[in-house]
Amino acid sequence: MRGRPVLILGGTAYARIIADALVEQGHDVVTSLAGVTRAPLLAKGRLRTGGFGGVAGLVDYIGSENIRMLIDATHPFAAIMSAHAVAAAAQTGVPLLRLERPAWQPRAGDRWISVNSMEEAAHVLPAGARVLVTTGRKGLTHVFARQDVAGVIRSIEPPDEALPAAWRLLLDRPPHTLASEMALLGAEHITHVLSKNAGGDATRAKLDAAREMAIPVVMIDRPQKPKAACFGSVDELLSAVGKDLG
């Protein structure tokens, strides 16, 4: 293995691709997971799990593990971890590179309703809506509080809270196809899709299916992340890492 370790802040499929590529190039890679997913898919290289304990904990970890580079490949909605990475990189002088896949943009025929939070999303759903909720297993309280809407919660793992009777749980992991998404929307009589603006290809088929079927999408816009060196694709990020690490 070549050199000091690279720390990847993970929790996404993209983080796994980056880790696998760097390990194959011979680098010592540690992927960090928050520990929220009970049975995560694992990347090549080493794994550490659980919060660092804020910026100070991350700074300590970078020092004690002699980390040479920090790669933020967290989800676009993991705004706290990304902010901590920026602060820790500034304090330690360790280079930070962030994968920031471009946000999805509406295309002709899309019927998007833009909101800023799950709370706002739950508020804009009309009475009687049947919703496909694809925002993950957290933050469902506001949706469940709407007793006049129902539908399907699709997530990789079950939510912590009990599902009200009007909701069905569909445990499923992306990627999905346009055909399977259209079949699901039709079979469940879905009138609205609820999505975070995650960007990327792995989970965009639901948006294409919604457009094909003229189904509105309640789209939660991304939180702001503090400035960092950002790369829009895994290939661009890996090429920059290659230049830095040699």
Ligand code: NAP
């Ligand atoms: P967050 O709100 O930005 O972070 C909350 C706290 O969780 C952080 O302060 C940190 O604890 C810990 N944490 C987050 N990511 C971590 C990582 N990769 N390694 C170690 N600790 C981490 O994050 P979140 O939105 O809860 O997301 C948690 C994880 O799930 C992330 O890895 C993210 O990539 C993944 N994920 C999130 C979403 C989403 O919609 N939010 C979707 C898919 C995957 P300390 O302060 O103690 O260090």
